[in-house]
Amino acid sequence: MSAQIDPAALLSRISFDADGLVAAIAQQHDSGEVLMMAWMNRDAVAETLTTGQVCYWSRSRGKLWRKGESSGQRQRLVDLRVDCDGDTLLVLVDQDGVACHTGRRTCFYTAARPEGLVEVAPVLVPPEQLYGA
Amino acid sequence: MSAQIDPAALLSRISFDADGLVAAIAQQHDSGEVLMMAWMNRDAVAETLTTGQVCYWSRSRGKLWRKGESSGQRQRLVDLRVDCDGDTLLVLVDQDGVACHTGRRTCFYTAARPEGLVEVAPVLVPPEQLYGA
Numbered sequence: 100m101s102a103q104i105d106p107a108a109l110l111s112r113i114s115f116d117a118d119g120l121v122a123a124i125a126q127q128h129d130s131g132e133v134l135m136m137a138w139m140n141r142d143a144v145a146e147t148l149t150t151g152q153v154c155y156w157s158r159s160r161g162k163l164w165r166k167g168e169s170s171g172q173r174q175r176l177v178d179l180r181v182d183c184d185g186d187t188l189l190v191l192v193d194q195d196g197v198a199c200h201t202g203r204r205t206c207f208y209t210a211a212r213p214e215g216l217v218e219v220a221p222v223l224v225p226p227e228q229l230y231g232a
Numbered sequence: 233m234s235a236q237i238d239p240a241a242l243l244s245r246i247s248f249d250a251d252g253l254v255a256a257i258a259q260q261h262d263s264g265e266v267l268m269m270a271w272m273n274r275d276a277v278a279e280t281l282t283t284g285q286v287c288y289w290s291r292s293r294g295k296l297w298r299k300g301e302s303s304g305q306r307q308r309l310v311d312l313r314v315d316c317d318g319d320t321l322l323v324l325v326d327q328d329g330v331a332c333h334t335g336r337r338t339c340f341y342t343a344a345r346p347e348g349l350v351e352v353a354p355v356l357v358p359p360e361q362l363y364g365a
Binding site: 103104106108109112122124126130131132133135136148178179180181182183184187189199200201203206207208209210211212213215216219 | 236237239241242245255257259263264265266268269281311312313314315316317320322332333334336339340341342343344345346348349352
């Protein structure tokens with residue numbers, strides 16, 4: 100997809116919550132792997148569409164979070180979809196390296212199984228390598 | 233997966249929000265298609281794990297929402313995963329028919345493209361057939 104999309108149409112379709120945020124699910128575009136879920140505000144949605152690099156809103160830091168800015172693990176936008184009631188986005192991305200701050204490809208690495216909680220995805224990059232020692 | 237999983241371990245890992253809810257992404261287990269995003273409370277998580285049928289919490293109706301109860305479009309639980317910070321679940325399901333109340337397979341059928349918002353998934357079941365005339 101072109102990195103240059105006017106965000107006006109999408110923004111008018113989104114129902115931002117009381118904090119001005121919308122949930123955003125990141126999915127690897129070709130493998131279908133669900134990588135993470137985060138939040139976007141209007142500025143993050145607009146920046147993502149106009150730059151083609153995925154940008155979230157960090158609720159903990161209270162500022163725009165250009166994914167990969169410190170870790171290098173960027174997400175290139177492939178397609179951006181909104182759900183039927185406008186309160187969730189599905190962001191199809193091409194993920195550089197790993198999405199999770201633990202160094203795993205996906206944040207969803209813990210499964211509830213009969214034997215208890217089981218880790219189902221390995222650490223691919225040591226976290227200290229992602230964020231410096 | 234077995235339909236009989238003790239929910240205690242998973243419940244202790246989840247960070248429910250101020251309303252007692254956790255976001256839950258439903259993904260078709262084999263195709264990888266992201267179907268919908270909804271919410272669960274403690275009871276919905278426990279019921280899903282113990283019955284093997286996916287149950288959400290309906291924020292609009294203020295009660296448990298046994299997916300497919302009225303439409304017949306049920307979700308059988310295949311695997312349930314929690315993310316690294318415990319505030320989002322990934323529910324791998326086997327979806328009967330369609331997930332969206334509009335009669336589409338997925339709720340994420342609207343894409344932001346250079347030419348505007350584009351529908352990328354067809355209506356497979358007329359909504360009036362899902363919920364009666």
